[in-house]
Every structure is written in C-alpha cells, then in structure tokens.
Amino acid sequence: MSSVWTKINHLDKRWIYLFVLLAVALPLILPINLPLSPSGPVMSFYKAIESIPKGSIVLISNDYDPGSKAELYPMTEAVLYHLFKRNCRVVMLSLFPAGPPMSERAVARVTEDLPNLQYGTDFVNLGYKDGREAVLVEMGRSIRSAFPKDYRGIPYDSIALLKEVENYSSFALVISISVGYPGTKEYVQYAQGRFNLKLLAGAAAVSVPEYSAYYNSGQLSGMLTGISGAAEYEELIGRRALAAKAIDAQAIGHMVIILLIVLGNVAWFVTKGKKNHE
Amino acid sequence: MSELIGLWIAALLTVFILSFLYKDNPFYKFAEHLFVGVAAGYVLALSWHNTIKPNLVEPLFYQGEWILIVPMAFGLLLFTRFIPKMSWLSRWSLAAIVGIYSGLAVVAIAEADFVTQIRATLIPIWDQTKWTQFSNQPSIVHFIHLFTNFITIFGLLTILFYFFFSVEHSGTWGLIAKIGTGLLMVGFGAGYGYTVMTRIALLIDRVVFLLGDVIGLL
Structure with a gap:
C-alpha cells in the first residue's frame, strides 16, 4: 500500500497536466450545465x-x-x-x-x-x-x-x-x-x-x-x-454564451486540482511517517 | 481562405507552446521567439499610429500647435542616452516624468487606497440591516453576513498589530499577532486559489480554441 503512496509522491508532473487537461476538456465536450446563482x-x-x-x-x-x-x-x-x-x-x-x-x-x-x-x-x-x-x-x-x-x-x-x-x-x-x-x-x-x-x-x-x-x-x-x-x-x-460553457470545465478542473492536493498531502504524510519509522 | 490559414497557424503555435509541458523543445522556442518579435513590432506600429502621429506629429506639423515642441524635445532628449557625452541630458526628461507621475500618484493613491479604505472600515460591528435580512430570509449566507463587519474590523486590527513591532509579540500580544498571521495566511491562500482559477481559465480558452474553432468538436 505504501508503495502506491510513494508512487503518488513521486508522480511525474506531466501526468498531472494530463489529468487537468482531461478534466477541462471532457465537460466542454459533454456539458453538465451546473446551476448558477449570481453573487x-x-x-x-x-x-x-x-x-x-x-x-x-x-x-x-x-x-x-x-x-x-x-x-x-x-x-x-x-x-x-x-x-x-x-x-x-x-x-x-x-x-x-x-x-x-x-x-x-x-x-x-x-x-x-x-x-x-x-x-x-x-x-x-x-x-x-x-x-x-x-x-x-x-x-x-x-x-x-x-x-x-x-x-x-x-x-x-x-x-x-x-x-x-x-x-x-x-x-x-x-x-x-x-x-x-x-x-x-x-x-x-x-x-x-x-x-x-x-x-x-x-x-x-x-x-x-x-x-x-x-x-x-x-x-x-x-x-x-x-x-x-x-x-x-x-x-x-x-x-x-462563452462563460456559461466554460464554467463546467472550470468547476471540474478545480475539483481535480483539489483532489490532487489532498492526495499529494496524504502521500507526503504517509511516506514521511514511514521514513520516521525506519 | 486567409482566415483558415490564420486559424491553422494559431493552432500550430498553440500546440508548439503547450509542448513545453512535456519538455523544452525547438518548436516551443520558435513560437516563443516569434511571439516576442511580433509583439514588439505590433506595439511599435500601434504606438506610432495611435499615439505619436495623432497626438504629436499631426497637431504640431499640420495644425500648428507649436507648444508641442516642448514635450517632443523632452522625448527626444531621452535618446541622448545612446551618446555617452550627452547622456546627462536625458535626466531632464526622466526628472519631468518622475516628477509628474509622482505628483499624480501621491494625491491619487492617498485618496483611493488610504483615506477611502480607512473610511470603509469605520463600520458598526453589529449591522441591524443584516439582522433584519437574516430574520426575513434565514439562510447560511445571510447568517455568515451577520459577522462580516466584525471579521473586517477584527481582521484589520489583528493584522495591523502583527506589523506593530514596538511591543514584544509574547503572551496576549503574541496571541493577537498569531491571529493576525493566521488571517494573513487565509488571505494568501485565497489569493493563490484565485490565481489557480485564472490559470485554469487560460487552459479552458486554448482547449475551446483547439476543440471548437479548429476541430469543430464543440
């Protein structure tokens, strides 16, 4: 299990670029039409x-x-x-x-x-x-x-x-x-x-x-x-028009980034704990 | 036809620039250098046609507004920096630029960023109108709004205290300074979040261009 976290911790940044690209491109092709309420x-x-x-x-x-x-x-x-x-x-x-x-x-x-x-x-x-x-x-x-x-x-x-x-x-x-x-x-x-x-x-x-x-x-x-x-x-x-189309892509893109930040932090703490244990 | 060629040139250059995400390469370098050259040429031509010609050359030489000789002379003096023996003359122009812009900035920034901003923080801690709003339409947003004035004043005071170094930041003072630091971190975090939003927006624009305008998939 810890090897998975080690891999995540050392993930090539180009994979991250690919995930973010897909997260942005897919909602543009297949819109979700997220609800909007004016601030x-x-x-x-x-x-x-x-x-x-x-x-x-x-x-x-x-x-x-x-x-x-x-x-x-x-x-x-x-x-x-x-x-x-x-x-x-x-x-x-x-x-x-x-x-x-x-x-x-x-x-x-x-x-x-x-x-x-x-x-x-x-x-x-x-x-x-x-x-x-x-x-x-x-x-x-x-x-x-x-x-x-x-x-x-x-x-x-x-x-x-x-x-x-x-x-x-x-x-x-x-x-x-x-x-x-x-x-x-x-x-x-x-x-x-x-x-x-x-x-x-x-x-x-x-x-x-x-x-x-x-x-x-x-x-x-x-x-x-x-x-x-x-x-x-x-x-x-x-x-x-343009912005309404893009907002789905932005929302999903942000979710992927948040997920990557959480994963990265968990991986760092798990592998750090392992190093301390050793 | 010309539009189509333009579209494909733009698409290729976009791909060349994005290729840097994989690794540095000659296509990226080509696109980067092309951009710098085109941008410099564009700004030069635009400055001539939109500023120098209509605001200086035409009124001075065709409409006889001789007073414009003064700013023209100051402008030309800037180029004496290329002649070492005369370069000191460029300082006159620079002195005028620095003096005028400083004069404009002092009043403008003092009013907009100092006086008005301080005035905006002189607010009641408890806002009855927000309470009425919450009573009429109870919701999480309206509940949070009840505390915005308090957070603004509390945040302002604690952050200002963090930058007040005449008292040692220990004990109660240390706690106040730490709260100020924490609120600053929240601010920096929000700033970083907004930066990510802008960067994602740039990517969305290029994806819309490539998938929509070029391929016609959207």
Whole structure:
C-alpha cells in the first residue's frame, strides 16, 4: 500500500497536466450545465446597468489582451449585449496595445445578434492610447485631446456619437474590464474619486483579493470576476454564451486540482511517517 | 481562405507552446521567439499610429500647435542616452516624468487606497440591516453576513498589530499577532486559489480554441 503512496509522491508532473487537461476538456465536450446563482458583486453590476436611463452613453475600457481573453472577453461580449439591449450607446477604448481588436471582435459578435446597430452612432472604438495614468487624468478634462482619432483613423469631430462626449461627465457609467496595469486599480486611483465616476469592474479572478476592497468601500459599484462572474452575469441577462460553457470545465478542473492536493498531502504524510519509522 | 490559414497557424503555435509541458523543445522556442518579435513590432506600429502621429506629429506639423515642441524635445532628449557625452541630458526628461507621475500618484493613491479604505472600515460591528435580512430570509449566507463587519474590523486590527513591532509579540500580544498571521495566511491562500482559477481559465480558452474553432468538436 505504501508503495502506491510513494508512487503518488513521486508522480511525474506531466501526468498531472494530463489529468487537468482531461478534466477541462471532457465537460466542454459533454456539458453538465451546473446551476448558477449570481453573487452580490455580480448582482450590483447588473443593477447598475439596469438603473441608468435608456439611451445613456457608457464608456467601456477593455484593458486586456488575448492572454486574458478566457476570462475577460466573455464579459465584454455580455456587457455590450446588455447595454445595447437597453438602447445605451457605447464608447470603447483600451490602455492595452492589444485591447482594441478585443473590442472590435466583441462588437462584431454582438451585432450579429443585434444587426441594427451602427458604428459612429451606437458605438465607437477609440482604440489604444499609451500614457497610462496620464491618459486617465487627461480624459477627465477632454477625451478629444486624448483620442484625436478613433481606432479606424476617423477624426473625433466627424463621429456623431462623440459630439455628445466631452469628458467623464458625459458617461452614465464607466466600465473597466482589465487584467493588470494599467486597469481598474488605476481607474479607481486616478479617475473614480477625482471625477466622481460610477465605476464598474470586470476583472480576472487573480485580481479579486485586490479589487474586493474597492468594491466593499463603494469605489466600485459592481464587479464581475473571472469565468464564474461572467457566467453568472450571462445567466442574469438571459444569454448563456462563452462563460456559461466554460464554467463546467472550470468547476471540474478545480475539483481535480483539489483532489490532487489532498492526495499529494496524504502521500507526503504517509511516506514521511514511514521514513520516521525506519 | 486567409482566415483558415490564420486559424491553422494559431493552432500550430498553440500546440508548439503547450509542448513545453512535456519538455523544452525547438518548436516551443520558435513560437516563443516569434511571439516576442511580433509583439514588439505590433506595439511599435500601434504606438506610432495611435499615439505619436495623432497626438504629436499631426497637431504640431499640420495644425500648428507649436507648444508641442516642448514635450517632443523632452522625448527626444531621452535618446541622448545612446551618446555617452550627452547622456546627462536625458535626466531632464526622466526628472519631468518622475516628477509628474509622482505628483499624480501621491494625491491619487492617498485618496483611493488610504483615506477611502480607512473610511470603509469605520463600520458598526453589529449591522441591524443584516439582522433584519437574516430574520426575513434565514439562510447560511445571510447568517455568515451577520459577522462580516466584525471579521473586517477584527481582521484589520489583528493584522495591523502583527506589523506593530514596538511591543514584544509574547503572551496576549503574541496571541493577537498569531491571529493576525493566521488571517494573513487565509488571505494568501485565497489569493493563490484565485490565481489557480485564472490559470485554469487560460487552459479552458486554448482547449475551446483547439476543440471548437479548429476541430469543430464543440
């Protein structure tokens, strides 16, 4: 029996990779459809969007790149869908160089479901701007100054929607979907308090410990975190999509990891006891 | 057709990168180096088209905003680091960058991460609204919520005490510091758990891409 524990204790890590891969792949092929119930921060996020007047202009800052697409892209798509369904107009930008294509892709996907939306009147992608905190502060004065042209190279003043946009005060909500620096933290530090923004956040799970403090203090009015947050939000808006598919895989993947941690610890204690006995 | 080629290039590169999990190999190295080169080129081109051209070149040379000569000059001075005899000039630009960002950061961080966070901990230990919520809808979640304010205040005080070194951490003080340490460990554990969640999500994305977009199995 102890030889089994010794084998587990010295298990080649490539077996672990294989187990985790199977744990993730199988639920995607054979979905379980685990039940979802929205948590407090997700509910607050949803209610914040539901509470703004129809036709409001909302800023979405997609501050992530394809490396974080798994958790954040489903949020972008779901939030855009929710806003458009409420007849809101959306201005998108990014503080990450590879962020603008994420915005383009999400809006292209959502406009397949809502085909009447027009670029320039219903939504705009301002693209990427370097400058990090300086851009956030400058947008409080003038968004035109920070983004003289949009992502497609169209001058700011030629875009109908942007004629109603001067600075942060033009937006009913600011939504920061981010993975790191610059992102939600910088929006809280440099823009939320200073310009009195109603700020919502979509964040990777790894950011939860840091951003929870901002949510508890009221600096964030709502928060979606990781695939679970995105899946709960998809459930709320009645559009189960990417995140809802992935949540089964994540749950089973976590169970396998927990099982491996327990097995590893038991194996370590058993073999350690044996060594002490010898 | 071009989309299909792009899809297969992406699939191959994904497999090349994942092959590192088995062991280091030339395919992984190729994909890694390709990524670094493409990323550098992409950021350079994007910075020119999205920042330098619309925010500096066009307003300065086509719209006559001559004041922009000042930031341009400061920007160019950074490149004097490549000329040893003139490299000291780059310190002017660096001084401006450090000064401006420090000025912005001091106020912003003091307000967002210090004052507001302290204010958020000035809460009643017993929250009557949570009790009403629990009375109306008894559940485990609402029961736990009864103690969140107490845990927040208790955790804050014990953890702060752990970092207070003017009193020897022995006896009662030692116990308080140990509780603070324990709560810190819980925090680190939660942080690590969330990190695992994010890593699993990355794997899910690649599996969805390979099984769904490439093979069409999902």
